Amino acid sequence: MDNAKQVLGYAVYRWGVPLAVPYLLEKDLQKENKTSTEPLVDFLESFISAEIMSREIKDNERYGLGKAIGDKAAHLFVKWYIHTFKLCKNTTTSWGNNSFELPFDSNVGKVLLRTGYLLELATLKDYED
Numbered sequence: 001m002d003n004a005k006q007v008l009g010y011a012v013y014r015w016g017v018p019l020a021v022p023y024l025l026e027k028d029l030q031k032e033n034k035t036s037t038e039p040l041v042d043f044l045e046s047f048i049s050a051e052i053m054s055r056e057i058k059d060n061e062r063y064g065l066g067k068a069i070g071d072k073a074a075h076l077f078v079k080w081y082i083h084t085f086k087l088c089k090n091t092t093t094s095w096g097n098n099s100f101e102l103p104f105d106s107n108v109g110k111v112l113l114r115t116g117y118l119l120e121l122a123t124l125k126d127y128e129d
């Protein structure tokens with residue numbers, strides 16, 4: 001828990017930052033007298049490629065999640081956003097299903113198993129075999 005002594009500190013650090021980003025995007029649009037029905041989507045797809053977006057999710061000076069997310073998690077989010085859940089509206093090649101490789105290691109494998117995603121590809125019996 002990043003040496004957190006209290007649950008609230010950890011929750012604010014890990015969950016508060018990602019939850020605050022859409023709010024901040026909306027408030028910034030209001031300051032500029034602009035409107036958007038999907039400010040988070042507009043931000044995510046404003047970059048020239050999905051690869052750059054995966055870096056900006058973490059490192060953007062204003063809207064980046066910083067230490068609240070790792071590099072592999074940012075890449076995994078982008079892959080889910082584009083390929084798995086097909087949420088992406090951008091149709092250029094740099095935003096396609098094969099725009100970058102899926103980061104995969106034992107930690108990602110655990111996440112995919114625990115979330116049930118691997119059951120989209122095969123049954124539990126297949127994995128046991």
